[in-house]
Amino acid sequence: MGLEAPHCLFQGLLADTAQRKLCESCRVKGLSICGGFAVDHAEELAGITQRVSCTAGSTLFTEGDQADYFYTVTNGVVQFSKYLLSGRRQILGFLLKGDFLGLAVQDQYSYTAEATTNCNLCQFNKKQFERLMSTYPTLEHTLFNAVSNELMEVENRMVALGHQLAEKRLAAFLTWYWDRMQYLSPTSETSVTLPMTRRDIADYLCLSIEAVSRAFTKLRTQNIIALGDPHNVRILNLEKLQDLAES
Amino acid sequence: MGLEAPHCLFQGLLADTAQRKLCESCRVKGLSICGGFAVDHAEELAGITQRVSCTAGSTLFTEGDQADYFYTVTNGVVQFSKYLLSGRRQILGFLLKGDFLGLAVQDQYSYTAEATTNCNLCQFNKKQFERLMSTYPTLEHTLFNAVSNELMEVENRMVALGHQLAEKRLAAFLTWYWDRMQYLSPTSETSVTLPMTRRDIADYLCLSIEAVSRAFTKLRTQNIIALGDPHNVRILNLEKLQDLAES
DNA sequence: CGCCGGTTTGATTAAAGTCAAACGATGTGG
DNA sequence: CCACATCGTTTGACTTTAATCAAACCGGCG
Numbered sequence: 063m064g065l066e067a068p069h070c071l072f073q074g075l076l077a078d079t080a081q082r083k084l085c086e087s088c089r090v091k092g093l094s095i096c097g098g099f100a101v102d103h104a105e106e107l108a109g110i111t112q113r114v115s116c117t118a119g120s121t122l123f124t125e126g127d128q129a130d131y132f133y134t135v136t137n138g139v140v141q142f143s144k145y146l147l148s149g150r151r152q153i154l155g156f157l158l159k160g161d162f163l164g165l166a167v168q169d170q171y172s173y174t175a176e177a178t179t180n181c182n183l184c185q186f187n188k189k190q191f192e193r194l195m196s197t198y199p200t201l202e203h204t205l206f207n208a209v210s211n212e213l214m215e216v217e218n219r220m221v222a223l224g225h226q227l228a229e230k231r232l233a234a235f236l237t238w239y240w241d242r243m244q245y246l247s248p249t250s251e252t253s254v255t256l257p258m259t260r261r262d263i264a265d266y267l268c269l270s271i272e273a274v275s276r277a278f279t280k281l282r283t284q285n286i287i288a289l290g291d292p293h294n295v296r297i298l299n300l301e302k303l304q305d306l307a308e309s
Numbered sequence: 310m311g312l313e314a315p316h317c318l319f320q321g322l323l324a325d326t327a328q329r330k331l332c333e334s335c336r337v338k339g340l341s342i343c344g345g346f347a348v349d350h351a352e353e354l355a356g357i358t359q360r361v362s363c364t365a366g367s368t369l370f371t372e373g374d375q376a377d378y379f380y381t382v383t384n385g386v387v388q389f390s391k392y393l394l395s396g397r398r399q400i401l402g403f404l405l406k407g408d409f410l411g412l413a414v415q416d417q418y419s420y421t422a423e424a425t426t427n428c429n430l431c432q433f434n435k436k437q438f439e440r441l442m443s444t445y446p447t448l449e450h451t452l453f454n455a456v457s458n459e460l461m462e463v464e465n466r467m468v469a470l471g472h473q474l475a476e477k478r479l480a481a482f483l484t485w486y487w488d489r490m491q492y493l494s495p496t497s498e499t500s501v502t503l504p505m506t507r508r509d510i511a512d513y514l515c516l517s518i519e520a521v522s523r524a525f526t527k528l529r530t531q532n533i534i535a536l537g538d539p540h541n542v543r544i545l546n547l548e549k550l551q552d553l554a555e556s
Numbered sequence: 557c558g559c560c561g562g563t564t565t566g567a568t569t570a571a572a573g574t575c576a577a578a579c580g581a582t583g584t585g586g
Numbered sequence: 587c588c589a590c591a592t593c594g595t596t597t598g599a600c601t602t603t604a605a606t607c608a609a610a611c612c613g614g615c616g
Contacts, residue, residue: 144464144465144468146468146472147556148472152467152468154464154467165457166457166458166460166461172461172464173464196446196450199443199449202449202450203443203449205453206449206452206453209453209457210456212460213412213413213456213459214413214415214419216460216463216464216467217413217419218391219467220401220463220467221391223467223471223515224399224470225395225399228571259594260594260595260596261594268470268471268472269572270572271594271595272573272574272597273571273573275596278595278596279597291580291581292594292595292596474604475604506562506563507562507564508562516604516605517605518562519604519605519606520603520604522563522565523565523604525563525564526564526565538613539562539563
């Protein structure tokens with residue numbers, strides 16, 4: 063499912079050569095798993111790749127679905143999350159340009175993936191991707207590193223969620239997002255556009271919407287950030303924000 | 310370091326043939342990464358393996374140490390954790406017989422590993438192990454699956470820690486430990502011996518010692534468990550305990 | 557016996573959740 | 587063009603949960 067879902071546009075399988083051209087000129091090559099691999103094996107990778115577009119709010123796949131595809135994000139933001147029996151949602155992560163979607167997946171997806179913004183992805187057939195992995199150990203090695211990094215990040219986040227105040231969790235989230243954005247497109251601008259809602263941030267930080275809102279207000283009254291509209295954050299004191307996040 | 314640490318007994322490198330015999334007869338083979346691999350490549354694995362003993366409370370390695378070794382636990386319980394600036398500790402996991410220690414490690418260890426009980430481990434030289442991985446992709450594949458599983462588990466645990474009451478977290482911990490023990494040595498006994506202290510459990514569940522103790526009392530007054538001494542838990546109503554853990 | 561560490565229990569406090577209301581931007585229909 | 591409804595956000599009042607501080611308890615050991 064996922065691609066057949068109402069708001070999800072599926073651009074269809076391109077001819078291999080056309081797809082290869084796309085891969086060759088892809089701007090996220092240096093960021094994603096394709097990077098080192100695609101150089102040597104462009105055709106094989108292009109052969110199992112198709113490009114996919116998703117509109118903000120649409121679902122790529124749902125926890126429990128048959129896991130037929132892996133993805134890399136080429137544009138926009140994707141969130142993946144688990145829903146609890148209580149109806150609560152835990153967002154496990156936000157994926158940006160170059161990130162791989164499909165780690166820690168077995169036969170079924172163990173989480174739901176939704177488009178936070180309109181976004182583009184490269185879709186790989188899982189079976190074919192796995193065949194490619196067993197043929198080219200470098201590819202599996204790359205992915206192995208990706209899982210390892212993800213594991214480290216989740217472990218760090220767990221520590222933060224368990225022991226830090228709302229204000230610090232928000233500070234950590236803002237600096238994380240700021241850093242990622244700076245890495246993807248460096249700028250001297252100090253304002254960040256947060257594509258996600260307060261609810262999304264709350265579900266990511268294990269807080270209520272109200273607690274997130276109050277944390278924003280707290281940072282604002284300390285002149286660490288300024289808020290235009292809720293999605294537009296100006297960082298007035300990056301150092302203080304980072305200190306808060308790390309302490 | 311680690312092996313030179315005060316309470317850590319190091320049994321020394323065995324002759325390759327002796328080590329191979331040990332590996333061949335090893336009771337955790339079926340559980341650990343050695344399993345499928347050691348059958349075909351016993352000598353290579355034995356060649357980089359040495360057996361290590363650790364007394365309860367001793368430190369195998371500390372976060373930030375040069376990461377020179379990987380391990381598998383052959384006996385006893387090992388915990389790995391991160392220490393915060395505030396002095397607080399977050400235990401990331403307990404490792405039992407067959408578990409691999411050293412996932413998500415780069416040049417330096419990203420966590421501290423301590424012996425919860427007296428324990429035995431197989432120690433692999435990291436560099437040699439990595440060379441073995443690049444020679445035999447099956448080995449990397451096995452480890453890849455291990456990291457993936459670990460990632461899934463941590464993600465599940467994060468959800469629980471973020472949203473569940475102390476009582477439920479404890480119930481989840483007890484059922485997890487019960488299940489693992491049942492898997493390792495099935496028995497019709499309904500009592501579990503917890504090798505870790507209340508502080509350890511607290512640091513694992515992101516709670517205070519007092520909160521853990523109160524959670525135990527709550528389960529006791531509901532006749533779900535009975536406590537002999539603090540380390541001896543009789544499960545009176547497994548179903549209820551599991552329900553509580555899952556809800 | 558008294559000390560000591562780990563554990564339990566009690567009283568108080570702090571943080572975040574919940575419920576409720578107000579706010580502000582956006583979009584629709586009269 | 588304005589009244590109105592809507593959705594996401596903010597703010598306030600109150601409640602719940604677990605942290606903190608403090609004291610009692612218990613078993614082992616010198």
